[in-house]
Amino acid sequence: MNLKKEYDLIVIGGGASGMMAAITAAREKKSVLLLEKLSQIGAKLKATGGGRCNLTNTLSSEEFMAKFGRNGRFMQDALKEFDHKDLMHFFKEIGVETHAPDGFRVFPTSHSSQTIINALLDEMHRVGVEILTSQKVQNILQADNQICGVKTTEKTFYAKNVLIATGGLGYPTLGAEGDGHEMARELGHKVTELYPAMMPLFVKESWVANCRADTIAKVELRVAIKKHSKLKAHGDLIFTKSGIRGPVVLDAARELTPLLERYGEVPILVNLTKGMNEEQILKHLKKEAAKDPNATMLELLTTLLPSSLSKELCTLAEIDPLLTNSKISGAQRAKLIQLLAYTPLTVTGHEGFKMAMITSGGVDLKEIEPKTMQSRVIKGLYFCGEVMNLDGPCGGYNLQWSFAGGHLAGLLRKNT
The missing domain is CATH 1.10.8.50 (Helicase, Ruva Protein; domain 3)
Structure with missing residues (x-):
């Protein structure tokens, strides 16, 4: 008799994109485990926008994508599913009012990132996401080109779907070590040159x-x-x-x-x-x-x-x-x-990655299906957020992309 527990999804990383993916999957009645290597989730989110948390902006999706340069259109499907209006509606739904005081940048009305973190945490608990902190993932397990789980320093967890939402290399004091890039490489993915950005x-x-x-x-x-x-x-x-x-x-x-x-x-x-x-x-x-x-x-x-x-x-x-x-x-x-x-x-x-808010570069977008955020290299592997080779300017761009990509990945759609 096999008593090992298998989740529908394991999310590696408790930042903006990982939390959004976990909530989306759990709302779809999936069993979700979120693993965060720090002692608390949302550490980098807490520092965003000087602690004020510029969530998104009011640009149209076309204008928004253009600001990301030549790779911007990769997020077209994610934004169709979850643009800035959807994000504002989502936060209203979980008890956070937002506004755009300058008509462009959108903040929680509290102007505190802690408001956002608390609301996301409460929603994860409400929808049944299992959260384990101080869990450093060592390997993602696979067999016959299919994901089957993850191994941490303490334990092995099983799932046919794993999402890498570990962020980039910016602000190593907040947990950024590039471990998601290493996991992706080990599973056969290409990672582009990495540069510090926003500093x-x-x-x-x-x-x-x-x-x-x-x-x-x-x-x-x-x-x-x-x-x-x-x-x-x-x-x-x-x-x-x-x-x-x-x-x-x-x-x-x-x-x-x-x-x-x-x-x-x-x-x-x-x-x-x-x-x-x-x-x-x-x-x-x-x-x-x-x-x-x-x-x-x-x-x-x-x-x-x-x-x-x-x-x-x-x-x-x-x-x-x-x-x-x-x-x-x-x-x-x-x-x-x-x-x-x-x-x-x-x-x-x-000063290098020590002061970089964002990492430029990441997992090669050619190896990720934009309609699902699933790997084209290995079944059941998904990506979202800064670990991918897509970064934008200041003004809520990177957080909106993290939330939109996390939402799409959390739907666990399969590549066709």
Whole structure:
């Protein structure tokens, strides 16, 4: 008599995608076991959006997919099943009200990620998901090209379906070790090159350390390498002691880390004047100077930028900031205006996965069926979330994809 228990689904990883998959499968009357190697679930989710938990955004699915680049269409089926409206409805259903205060980014009204974690935990308990924490999976078991269970450091669990939802390599202090990638490789899957993404960057220029007090809004950042000049990002920028951070940097980092590996350093140009071009900047400065002919260059520049940054740009343009507009040469003025429109910086590095919110790269999408999230290599193996080679910018993109992919995987549909 065989008394071993067999689950319908074992989920490896208690992050956003794993929890959503577990809930979806359990709502479909499947027996589900969720294994988390940390002592509590949702550790990375807790840190998302500075703890405020930017769940998703209000873009249409087409616009949303476009933000993920060439691989974006892979999520078409997942978003058809579970777009941002479905996600908001799901959370309302389990007791979490959400809103989009800026009309774009969606948060729980509590602006606390703990609200989300508590609600997901409560729902998992309600629908009967068995949760075991402090369980490190060593191997996924298979026989005759069919999944049959998992082995942890303590025990073997059996199931014909296993979902890898282990995340990437970002924030190793929150449990990211790349173990899901290793499991996928052992089962015959290809894993693409992995790069840290969404993190601060170091720059060569030392003057940035003098401009740490202020956030520069609506900056455009672009790569100043001809071959890669189409790479751009937009958003707020913050100067640090040794570099740059802020939303525009987090978005650009996913494109810049592979280039850093290739070139050693990457020149970039940043527009610090909310997209104004040289002609518009000149017109603005002339207008301000006409209002007060005795205004210093520093005073004129502070109508556009914070004082600390204005001083540094004057130094770079070799202009005495205390001179009036009429006292500087045409060449100096031209240089200053060019600097305002295109401030050059040189990205030299980063702190690696230690500070990376997201991993760029992962399990090759060609080996995963987008209509089911099931492996094309081995039956009964599913993937969702950051372990796959699909990552997006800041603004709720990655969490929406995690939830949508988790929902689709949890339906346990089979490849045709």
